[in-house]
Amino acid sequence: MGFERSESALYLANQLAKGLSRALQKRASALGFSPGQFPVLLALWEEDGLTQRQLLDRLEVEQATLANTLSRMERDGLIARSPHPNDRRAQIIALTERGRELEALALDAAARADDEVFHGFRRFERELLKEYMRMAIANSRTTDKG
Template identity: 35%
Template structure:
Protein backbone atom coordinates (compact mmCIF):
# COMPACT_ATOMS: atom_id res chain seq x y z
CA UNK A 1 0.00 0.00 0.00
CA UNK A 2 2.81 2.41 0.87
CA UNK A 3 4.51 1.81 -2.47
CA UNK A 4 1.30 2.45 -4.42
CA UNK A 5 0.62 5.56 -2.34
CA UNK A 6 4.12 6.89 -2.98
CA UNK A 7 3.69 6.36 -6.72
CA UNK A 8 0.31 8.13 -6.73
CA UNK A 9 1.79 11.06 -4.82
CA UNK A 10 4.76 11.28 -7.18
CA UNK A 11 2.52 11.05 -10.25
CA UNK A 12 0.29 13.83 -8.92
CA UNK A 13 3.29 16.04 -8.16
CA UNK A 14 5.01 15.43 -11.52
CA UNK A 15 2.01 15.51 -13.87
CA UNK A 16 2.04 19.31 -14.32
CA UNK A 17 5.56 18.99 -15.76
CA UNK A 18 4.67 16.25 -18.25
CA UNK A 19 6.80 13.69 -16.43
CA UNK A 20 5.81 10.35 -14.93
CA UNK A 21 7.19 8.82 -11.75
CA UNK A 22 8.68 5.95 -13.76
CA UNK A 23 10.89 8.43 -15.59
CA UNK A 24 12.56 9.76 -12.45
CA UNK A 25 15.26 7.05 -12.36
CA UNK A 26 16.31 8.05 -15.89
CA UNK A 27 16.48 11.73 -14.89
CA UNK A 28 18.51 10.76 -11.82
CA UNK A 29 20.94 8.45 -13.59
CA UNK A 30 21.61 10.90 -16.44
CA UNK A 31 21.43 14.08 -14.34
CA UNK A 32 25.04 15.21 -14.70
CA UNK A 33 25.35 14.84 -18.46
CA UNK A 34 25.98 11.11 -18.33
CA UNK A 35 25.21 8.81 -21.25
CA UNK A 36 24.15 5.20 -20.77
CA UNK A 37 22.80 2.32 -22.73
CA UNK A 38 19.24 1.16 -22.26
CA UNK A 39 20.58 -2.04 -20.72
CA UNK A 40 22.60 -0.14 -18.11
CA UNK A 41 19.68 2.17 -17.33
CA UNK A 42 17.38 -0.82 -16.81
CA UNK A 43 19.91 -2.58 -14.59
CA UNK A 44 20.63 0.46 -12.43
CA UNK A 45 16.94 1.44 -12.17
CA UNK A 46 16.15 -2.21 -11.34
CA UNK A 47 13.46 -2.56 -13.99
CA UNK A 48 13.00 -5.03 -16.81
CA UNK A 49 14.30 -4.14 -20.29
CA UNK A 50 10.79 -3.91 -21.85
CA UNK A 51 9.67 -1.47 -19.14
CA UNK A 52 12.74 0.69 -19.68
CA UNK A 53 12.21 0.55 -23.45
CA UNK A 54 8.66 1.89 -23.01
CA UNK A 55 9.81 4.60 -20.61
CA UNK A 56 12.55 5.72 -23.00
CA UNK A 57 10.20 5.67 -25.99
CA UNK A 58 7.82 8.03 -24.16
CA UNK A 59 10.69 10.26 -23.06
CA UNK A 60 12.06 10.38 -26.61
CA UNK A 61 8.59 11.20 -27.98
CA UNK A 62 8.36 14.06 -25.45
CA UNK A 63 11.81 15.39 -26.34
CA UNK A 64 13.37 14.51 -22.97
CA UNK A 65 16.12 12.14 -24.16
CA UNK A 66 18.26 11.71 -27.24
CA UNK A 67 19.89 8.58 -28.56
CA UNK A 68 23.21 8.44 -30.36
CA UNK A 69 24.90 5.33 -31.75
CA UNK A 70 27.28 3.67 -29.32
CA UNK A 71 30.73 3.82 -30.95
CA UNK A 72 31.73 0.60 -29.16
CA UNK A 73 28.59 -1.36 -30.06
CA UNK A 74 26.90 -0.62 -33.37
CA UNK A 75 23.70 -2.38 -32.24
CA UNK A 76 23.27 -0.16 -29.22
CA UNK A 77 22.55 3.50 -28.52
CA UNK A 78 23.73 5.79 -25.78
CA UNK A 79 21.02 7.81 -24.10
CA UNK A 80 21.32 11.27 -22.60
CA UNK A 81 18.96 13.98 -21.40
CA UNK A 82 18.05 16.84 -23.72
CA UNK A 83 18.28 20.51 -22.76
CA UNK A 84 14.50 20.44 -22.35
CA UNK A 85 14.79 17.67 -19.74
CA UNK A 86 17.65 19.37 -17.90
CA UNK A 87 15.61 22.59 -17.75
CA UNK A 88 12.77 20.70 -16.02
CA UNK A 89 14.97 19.21 -13.31
CA UNK A 90 14.86 22.04 -10.74
CA UNK A 91 11.04 22.11 -10.84
CA UNK A 92 10.87 18.31 -10.63
CA UNK A 93 13.22 18.29 -7.66
CA UNK A 94 11.17 20.98 -5.92
CA UNK A 95 7.91 19.11 -6.56
CA UNK A 96 9.33 15.87 -5.19
CA UNK A 97 10.79 17.60 -2.13
CA UNK A 98 7.41 19.18 -1.40
CA UNK A 99 5.84 15.72 -1.70
CA UNK A 100 8.43 14.32 0.67
CA UNK A 101 7.61 17.01 3.23
CA UNK A 102 3.92 16.14 2.94
CA UNK A 103 4.67 12.44 3.25
CA UNK A 104 6.88 12.79 6.33
CA UNK A 105 4.71 15.30 8.17
CA UNK A 106 4.65 14.47 11.87
CA UNK A 107 7.86 12.39 11.77
CA UNK A 108 10.82 13.53 13.86
CA UNK A 109 14.26 13.81 12.27
CA UNK A 110 15.29 10.67 14.18
CA UNK A 111 12.27 8.77 12.85
CA UNK A 112 13.03 9.86 9.28
CA UNK A 113 16.65 8.70 9.68
CA UNK A 114 15.46 5.38 11.11
CA UNK A 115 12.93 4.92 8.30
CA UNK A 116 15.62 5.57 5.68
CA UNK A 117 17.97 3.10 7.37
CA UNK A 118 15.27 0.43 7.56
CA UNK A 119 14.29 0.90 3.91
CA UNK A 120 17.92 0.69 2.79
CA UNK A 121 18.33 -2.56 4.73
CA UNK A 122 15.07 -3.89 3.29
CA UNK A 123 16.26 -3.08 -0.24
CA UNK A 124 19.59 -4.83 0.35
CA UNK A 125 17.73 -7.92 1.58
CA UNK A 126 15.44 -7.80 -1.43
CA UNK A 127 18.44 -7.49 -3.76
CA UNK A 128 20.07 -10.52 -2.14
CA UNK A 129 16.83 -12.47 -2.51
CA UNK A 130 16.58 -11.60 -6.19
CA UNK A 131 20.19 -12.66 -6.73
CA UNK A 132 19.50 -15.98 -5.01
CA UNK A 133 16.47 -16.56 -7.22
CA UNK A 134 18.53 -15.88 -10.33
CA UNK A 135 21.22 -18.29 -9.17
CA UNK A 136 18.72 -21.10 -8.52
Template identity: 35%
Template sequence: MNRPKAWHPHEMPTLLINRLSRALLKPVDDRLREVGISTSQLPVLVALKDGSKRTQKELAELAGVEQPSMAQLLGRMERDNLIVREASPTDRRSSLVSLTEHAHQLLEPGRVVLREIDQDVCVVLSREEKELLVGLLQRLIKNLAAEGNTLA
Protein backbone atom coordinates in the same frame (compact mmCIF):
# COMPACT_ATOMS: atom_id res chain seq x y z
CA MET B 1 -7.51 -29.48 15.66
CA ASN B 2 -4.98 -26.71 15.07
CA ARG B 3 -6.47 -23.30 14.67
CA PRO B 4 -4.95 -21.12 11.99
CA LYS B 5 -2.93 -18.17 13.20
CA ALA B 6 -4.76 -14.88 13.32
CA TRP B 7 -4.42 -12.82 10.16
CA HIS B 8 -3.27 -9.25 10.85
CA PRO B 9 -2.28 -7.64 7.52
CA HIS B 10 -2.26 -4.20 9.18
CA GLU B 11 0.76 -5.42 11.20
CA MET B 12 2.77 -6.72 8.22
CA PRO B 13 5.42 -4.19 7.17
CA THR B 14 5.55 -5.36 3.56
CA LEU B 15 1.80 -4.94 3.11
CA LEU B 16 1.90 -1.53 4.78
CA ILE B 17 4.76 -0.43 2.51
CA ASN B 18 2.77 -1.63 -0.50
CA ARG B 19 -0.30 0.28 0.67
CA LEU B 20 1.74 3.45 1.21
CA SER B 21 3.34 3.09 -2.20
CA ARG B 22 -0.03 2.77 -3.91
CA ALA B 23 -1.39 5.75 -1.96
CA LEU B 24 1.57 7.90 -3.06
CA LEU B 25 1.65 6.85 -6.71
CA LYS B 26 -1.19 9.02 -8.03
CA PRO B 27 -0.39 12.26 -6.18
CA VAL B 28 3.30 11.97 -7.06
CA ASP B 29 2.51 11.25 -10.71
CA ASP B 30 -0.04 14.08 -10.86
CA ARG B 31 2.38 16.61 -9.39
CA LEU B 32 5.31 15.47 -11.56
CA ARG B 33 3.09 15.57 -14.66
CA GLU B 34 2.57 19.28 -13.98
CA VAL B 35 6.36 19.67 -14.25
CA GLY B 36 6.51 17.59 -17.44
CA ILE B 37 7.87 14.27 -16.20
CA SER B 38 6.47 11.05 -14.76
CA THR B 39 7.37 8.67 -11.96
CA SER B 40 8.31 5.96 -14.45
CA GLN B 41 10.94 8.30 -15.93
CA LEU B 42 12.69 8.95 -12.62
CA PRO B 43 15.23 6.07 -12.86
CA VAL B 44 16.36 7.30 -16.29
CA LEU B 45 16.50 10.93 -15.19
CA VAL B 46 18.51 10.01 -12.09
CA ALA B 47 20.91 7.79 -14.05
CA LEU B 48 21.61 10.52 -16.62
CA LYS B 49 21.34 13.68 -14.49
CA ASP B 50 25.12 14.14 -14.32
CA GLY B 51 25.42 14.34 -18.11
CA SER B 52 26.43 10.72 -18.57
CA LYS B 53 25.44 8.58 -21.53
CA ARG B 54 24.18 5.04 -21.06
CA THR B 55 22.87 2.25 -23.20
CA GLN B 56 19.27 1.08 -23.08
CA LYS B 57 20.47 -2.16 -21.52
CA GLU B 58 22.27 -0.30 -18.71
CA LEU B 59 19.22 1.85 -18.06
CA ALA B 60 16.95 -1.21 -17.96
CA GLU B 61 19.24 -2.86 -15.41
CA LEU B 62 19.41 0.28 -13.27
CA ALA B 63 15.63 0.67 -13.34
CA GLY B 64 15.01 -3.02 -12.71
CA VAL B 65 12.80 -3.42 -15.79
CA GLU B 66 12.90 -5.58 -18.89
CA GLN B 67 14.45 -4.21 -22.08
CA PRO B 68 11.14 -3.97 -24.00
CA SER B 69 9.65 -1.85 -21.19
CA MET B 70 12.71 0.40 -21.22
CA ALA B 71 12.51 0.69 -25.01
CA GLN B 72 8.90 1.90 -24.74
CA LEU B 73 9.78 4.33 -21.96
CA LEU B 74 12.73 5.74 -23.90
CA GLY B 75 10.55 6.09 -27.00
CA ARG B 76 8.09 8.22 -25.05
CA MET B 77 10.90 10.23 -23.47
CA GLU B 78 12.43 10.86 -26.89
CA ARG B 79 9.04 11.96 -28.23
CA ASP B 80 8.72 14.37 -25.28
CA ASN B 81 12.20 15.81 -25.93
CA LEU B 82 13.63 14.46 -22.66
CA ILE B 83 16.35 12.24 -24.14
CA VAL B 84 18.44 11.94 -27.27
CA ARG B 85 20.09 8.85 -28.67
CA GLU B 86 23.38 8.73 -30.52
CA ALA B 87 25.26 5.87 -32.09
CA SER B 88 27.69 4.16 -29.75
CA PRO B 89 31.28 4.67 -30.90
CA THR B 90 32.23 1.19 -29.64
CA ASP B 91 29.18 -0.90 -30.61
CA ARG B 92 27.27 -0.27 -33.83
CA ARG B 93 24.32 -2.29 -32.54
CA SER B 94 23.56 0.03 -29.64
CA SER B 95 23.02 3.69 -29.01
CA LEU B 96 23.85 5.91 -26.09
CA VAL B 97 21.09 7.79 -24.33
CA SER B 98 21.53 11.19 -22.71
CA LEU B 99 19.25 13.91 -21.38
CA THR B 100 18.30 16.92 -23.45
CA GLU B 101 18.69 20.46 -22.18
CA HIS B 102 14.90 20.50 -21.78
CA ALA B 103 15.10 17.51 -19.41
CA HIS B 104 17.89 19.15 -17.40
CA GLN B 105 15.63 22.18 -16.94
CA LEU B 106 12.90 19.94 -15.47
CA LEU B 107 15.14 18.23 -12.91
CA GLU B 108 15.04 20.93 -10.22
CA PRO B 109 11.27 21.52 -10.46
CA GLY B 110 10.86 17.73 -10.20
CA ARG B 111 13.09 17.65 -7.13
CA VAL B 112 11.02 20.42 -5.54
CA VAL B 113 7.84 18.40 -6.06
CA LEU B 114 9.41 15.26 -4.57
CA ARG B 115 10.77 17.19 -1.56
CA GLU B 116 7.37 18.80 -0.93
CA ILE B 117 5.55 15.47 -1.05
CA ASP B 118 8.17 13.91 1.23
CA GLN B 119 7.75 16.75 3.72
CA ASP B 120 3.94 16.57 3.57
CA VAL B 121 3.82 12.82 4.13
CA CYS B 122 6.57 12.70 6.76
CA VAL B 123 5.41 15.73 8.75
CA VAL B 124 4.11 13.36 11.45
CA LEU B 125 7.62 11.92 11.99
CA SER B 126 10.38 13.41 14.07
CA ARG B 127 13.80 13.80 12.45
CA GLU B 128 14.99 10.72 14.36
CA GLU B 129 11.96 8.66 13.30
CA LYS B 130 12.46 9.66 9.67
CA GLU B 131 16.15 8.69 9.83
CA LEU B 132 15.21 5.36 11.42
CA LEU B 133 12.56 4.71 8.77
CA VAL B 134 14.99 5.52 5.95
CA GLY B 135 17.59 3.19 7.45
CA LEU B 136 15.09 0.36 7.85
CA LEU B 137 13.77 0.75 4.30
CA GLN B 138 17.32 0.82 2.91
CA ARG B 139 18.06 -2.43 4.77
CA LEU B 140 14.97 -4.08 3.30
CA ILE B 141 15.92 -2.92 -0.20
CA LYS B 142 19.48 -4.18 0.28
CA ASN B 143 18.12 -7.53 1.47
CA LEU B 144 15.93 -7.86 -1.62
CA ALA B 145 18.86 -6.90 -3.87
CA ALA B 146 21.12 -9.46 -2.18
CA GLU B 147 18.53 -12.14 -2.92
CA GLY B 148 18.61 -11.16 -6.58
CA ASN B 149 15.09 -9.77 -6.44
CA THR B 150 14.35 -7.40 -9.31
CA LEU B 151 12.07 -5.34 -7.08
CA ALA B 152 15.13 -3.67 -5.59
Protein backbone atom coordinates in the same frame (compact mmCIF):
# COMPACT_ATOMS: atom_id res chain seq x y z
CA MET C 1 -5.73 -17.37 11.94
CA GLY C 2 -6.31 -14.95 9.06
CA PHE C 3 -4.06 -12.65 7.15
CA GLU C 4 -3.95 -9.17 8.62
CA ARG C 5 -2.88 -6.62 6.00
CA SER C 6 -1.84 -4.05 8.57
CA GLU C 7 0.71 -6.55 9.93
CA SER C 8 2.23 -7.40 6.54
CA ALA C 9 5.41 -5.51 5.64
CA LEU C 10 4.91 -6.46 2.00
CA TYR C 11 1.41 -5.02 1.93
CA LEU C 12 2.44 -1.89 3.81
CA ALA C 13 5.46 -1.30 1.54
CA ASN C 14 3.22 -1.62 -1.50
CA GLN C 15 0.75 0.89 -0.08
CA LEU C 16 3.57 3.30 0.81
CA ALA C 17 5.00 3.04 -2.71
CA LYS C 18 1.56 3.81 -4.15
CA GLY C 19 1.15 6.80 -1.83
CA LEU C 20 4.55 8.21 -2.73
CA SER C 21 3.87 7.69 -6.43
CA ARG C 22 0.52 9.52 -6.16
CA ALA C 23 2.15 12.38 -4.26
CA LEU C 24 4.83 12.71 -6.95
CA GLN C 25 2.30 12.30 -9.77
CA LYS C 26 0.39 15.37 -8.64
CA ARG C 27 3.51 17.47 -9.03
CA ALA C 28 5.23 15.66 -11.90
CA SER C 29 2.37 15.89 -14.39
CA ALA C 30 2.48 19.68 -14.20
CA LEU C 31 6.20 19.53 -15.00
CA GLY C 32 5.87 17.10 -17.91
CA PHE C 33 7.17 13.80 -16.56
CA SER C 34 5.73 10.76 -14.79
CA PRO C 35 6.83 9.00 -11.60
CA GLY C 36 7.93 6.02 -13.71
CA GLN C 37 10.32 8.28 -15.62
CA PHE C 38 11.84 9.76 -12.46
CA PRO C 39 14.40 6.96 -11.86
CA VAL C 40 15.66 7.30 -15.46
CA LEU C 41 15.94 11.04 -15.05
CA LEU C 42 17.86 10.61 -11.78
CA ALA C 43 20.32 8.23 -13.44
CA LEU C 44 20.86 10.56 -16.40
CA TRP C 45 21.23 13.65 -14.20
CA GLU C 46 23.93 11.72 -12.35
CA GLU C 47 25.63 10.57 -15.56
CA ASP C 48 24.27 11.65 -18.91
CA GLY C 49 24.90 9.66 -22.08
CA LEU C 50 24.33 6.11 -20.87
CA THR C 51 23.39 3.09 -22.95
CA GLN C 52 20.14 1.26 -22.36
CA ARG C 53 22.17 -1.64 -20.85
CA GLN C 54 23.82 0.73 -18.38
CA LEU C 55 20.42 2.12 -17.41
CA LEU C 56 19.05 -1.40 -16.96
CA ASP C 57 21.92 -2.26 -14.62
CA ARG C 58 21.45 0.88 -12.55
CA LEU C 59 17.68 0.84 -12.33
CA GLU C 60 17.02 -2.88 -11.92
CA VAL C 61 13.92 -2.88 -14.11
CA GLU C 62 12.79 -5.20 -16.86
CA GLN C 63 14.08 -4.54 -20.36
CA ALA C 64 10.58 -4.11 -21.80
CA THR C 65 9.60 -1.67 -19.04
CA LEU C 66 12.66 0.48 -19.66
CA ALA C 67 12.18 0.38 -23.44
CA ASN C 68 8.60 1.64 -23.07
CA THR C 69 9.64 4.33 -20.60
CA LEU C 70 12.42 5.54 -22.90
CA SER C 71 10.03 5.67 -25.86
CA ARG C 72 7.63 7.87 -23.89
CA MET C 73 10.48 10.07 -22.67
CA GLU C 74 11.75 10.51 -26.22
CA ARG C 75 8.22 11.33 -27.42
CA ASP C 76 7.91 13.88 -24.61
CA GLY C 77 11.21 15.53 -25.52
CA LEU C 78 13.08 14.56 -22.34
CA ILE C 79 15.74 12.37 -23.97
CA ALA C 80 17.30 11.80 -27.36
CA ARG C 81 18.92 8.63 -28.65
CA SER C 82 21.98 8.52 -30.88
CA PRO C 83 24.11 5.70 -32.26
CA HIS C 84 26.88 4.42 -30.01
CA PRO C 85 30.26 5.29 -31.55
CA ASN C 86 31.75 1.83 -30.90
CA ASP C 87 28.81 -0.58 -30.79
CA ARG C 88 26.33 -0.68 -33.68
CA ARG C 89 23.80 -2.52 -31.52
CA ALA C 90 23.77 0.14 -28.78
CA GLN C 91 22.41 3.64 -28.54
CA ILE C 92 23.43 6.50 -26.31
CA ILE C 93 20.58 7.93 -24.27
CA ALA C 94 21.11 11.58 -23.44
CA LEU C 95 19.00 14.25 -21.84
CA THR C 96 17.65 16.98 -24.05
CA GLU C 97 17.87 20.57 -22.94
CA ARG C 98 14.32 20.20 -21.62
CA GLY C 99 15.33 17.09 -19.66
CA ARG C 100 18.32 18.87 -18.13
CA GLU C 101 16.28 21.97 -17.26
CA LEU C 102 13.77 19.81 -15.41
CA GLU C 103 16.25 18.65 -12.76
CA ALA C 104 15.82 21.31 -10.08
CA LEU C 105 12.04 21.42 -10.43
CA ALA C 106 11.69 17.64 -10.40
CA LEU C 107 13.93 17.21 -7.38
CA ASP C 108 11.92 19.86 -5.57
CA ALA C 109 8.69 18.08 -6.54
CA ALA C 110 10.04 14.80 -5.18
CA ALA C 111 11.10 16.45 -1.91
CA ARG C 112 7.64 18.00 -1.53
CA ALA C 113 6.02 14.61 -2.22
CA ASP C 114 8.17 13.09 0.54
CA ASP C 115 7.19 15.91 2.88
CA GLU C 116 3.51 15.34 2.15
CA VAL C 117 3.62 11.60 2.76
CA PHE C 118 5.78 11.89 5.87
CA HIS C 119 3.97 14.89 7.35
CA GLY C 120 4.06 14.72 11.14
CA PHE C 121 7.21 12.59 11.26
CA ARG C 122 10.10 14.00 13.23
CA ARG C 123 13.40 14.23 11.37
CA PHE C 124 14.96 11.27 13.20
CA GLU C 125 11.86 9.15 12.50
CA ARG C 126 12.15 9.86 8.77
CA GLU C 127 15.88 9.10 8.81
CA LEU C 128 15.32 5.89 10.75
CA LEU C 129 12.55 4.79 8.40
CA LYS C 130 14.77 5.42 5.37
CA GLU C 131 17.59 3.44 6.99
CA TYR C 132 15.23 0.52 7.61
CA MET C 133 14.00 0.74 4.04
CA ARG C 134 17.60 0.65 2.71
CA MET C 135 18.31 -2.40 4.89
CA ALA C 136 15.18 -4.20 3.65
CA ILE C 137 16.04 -3.36 0.03
CA ALA C 138 19.56 -4.72 0.50
CA ASN C 139 18.14 -7.88 2.07
CA SER C 140 15.72 -8.33 -0.82
CA ARG C 141 18.57 -8.04 -3.32
CA THR C 142 20.54 -10.69 -1.44
CA THR C 143 17.45 -12.93 -1.42
CA ASP C 144 17.03 -12.45 -5.18
CA LYS C 145 20.55 -13.79 -5.81
CA GLY C 146 20.32 -16.76 -3.51
